Amino acid sequence: MxxxxxxxxxxxxxxxxxxxxxxxxxxxxxxxxxxxxxxxxxxxxxxxxxxxxxxxxxxxxxxxxxxxxxxAMATAAYLETEQPGARVHVIGSESLKSTLADSGFTLADSDVDYVVMGLDTAINYEKLSLGARLIAGGAKFISTNPDRKFPTEAGLVPGNGALVSVLVNTTDVEPVTIGxxxxxxxxxxxxxxxxxxxxxxxxxxxxxxxxxxxxxxxxxxxxxxxxxxxxxxxxxxxxxxxxxxxxxxxxxxx
Structure with a gap:
């Protein structure tokens, strides 16, 4: 065909x-x-x-x-339909943050409407802890994608889904997954x-x-x-x- x-x-x-x-x-x-x-x-x-x-x-x-x-673009489009101009805490790359900021969302670390998580190659315990606290405090949870792993020249490495599972296990909250x-x-x-x-x-x-x-x-x-x-x-x-x-x-x- x-x-x-x-x-x-x-x-x-x-x-x-x-x-x-x-x-x-x-x-x-x-x-x-x-x-x-x-x-x-x-x-x-x-x-x-x-x-x-x-x-x-x-x-x-x-x-x-x-x-x-x-x-990231699909996440911004989803948020625009759900809550334009929302306050968003981003765990992810600077590019993900800029995509959301350019779409009119306020990036913040407190009193947020959403926690958006994308692959963060500089992830650490502090970032995960803050994300967990914000979700437990009532912020809605969004995962840009569920990929547990992805290929590199050196072999398979952890993807966003593998890291999102830490917050899921901590908060018992399943995210809205965009990708x-x-x-x-x-x-x-x-x-x-x-x-x-x-x-x-x-x-x-x-x-x-x-x-x-x-x-x-x-x-x-x-x-x-x-x-x-x-x-x-x-x-x-x-x-x-x-x-x-x-x-x-x-x-x-x-």
Whole structure:
């Protein structure tokens, strides 16, 4: 089946750490050559839209910043519908903080409406303790994404979901999760393509996030065996992606 638009994961699909995955640039070039629209749909909330795009450009991808849709952007959009101008405490990168601040939210450490948690590579006990106290005091809890791990050149490392579990275990409060596999981020990304779901293909390497996003929300999926979930592990799942390949160079967009 020929798809008219693509949703494409980044970590483990386009690159691993700072290394381009074999066939990824060629895949994007073929989409460009055929005039097929795409959106990079990433659970990575550590970068702004421009920063995420610049990483791809620096790696040799011929893309535009507007093709990036991050879980940080989806979090800001969600908060705008729930409580515009809310006071928010952020555990995460400076880029996540700037994304929320630029969307009109007040960043604060007390009397907050929400605690938003994204991957923080400088996480420490003090940050976790403050977050737990704010949630226990009544702040609503939001996780930008549930990824428990992600691939780097050195191997798999802890993701945001692994760190969020500390606050969940401490507070007994489950967060509203924005990123894949939730429909919140999918619906926002599909709307940017302007296509019905049955004409869109979601491409990713992580069964628990990428593939489940499509399975749970009515979008066909292509699992590529270059990242988190091996092909053998995918085959053991009760629900299967529509397609599975070892490398993106195996996939025809025509």
């Amino acid at each position: 020929k798809y008219e638009g693509y949703l494409i994961d980044l970590d483990g699909t386009m690159y691993s750490g700072n290394t381009v995955i074999d066939g990824a640039i060629d895949f994007i070039d073929r989409l460009n050559q055929n005039g097929i629209p795409y959106v990079f749909l990433t659970n990575n909330a550590t970068k702004t839209q421009w920063e995420a795009a610049q990483k791809l450009i620096d790696m040799g991808f011929d893309i535009h910043p507007e093709t990036l849709y991050t879980s 894949k596999p939730q429909g919140i981020i999918l619906e926002a990304a599909v709307s940017t393509l302007g296509l019905p779901k049955d004409r869109v293909l979601l491409v990713g390497d992580n069964y628990d996030t990428d593939i489940r996003t499509g399975l749970d929300n009515g979008v066909d999926t292509l699992h590529v065996n270059t990242g988190v979930t091996s092909g053998e592990a995918v085959k053991k799942q009760a629900r299967q992606p529509e397609y599975m390949i070892d490398h993106l160079k195996e996939w025809s967009v025509e």
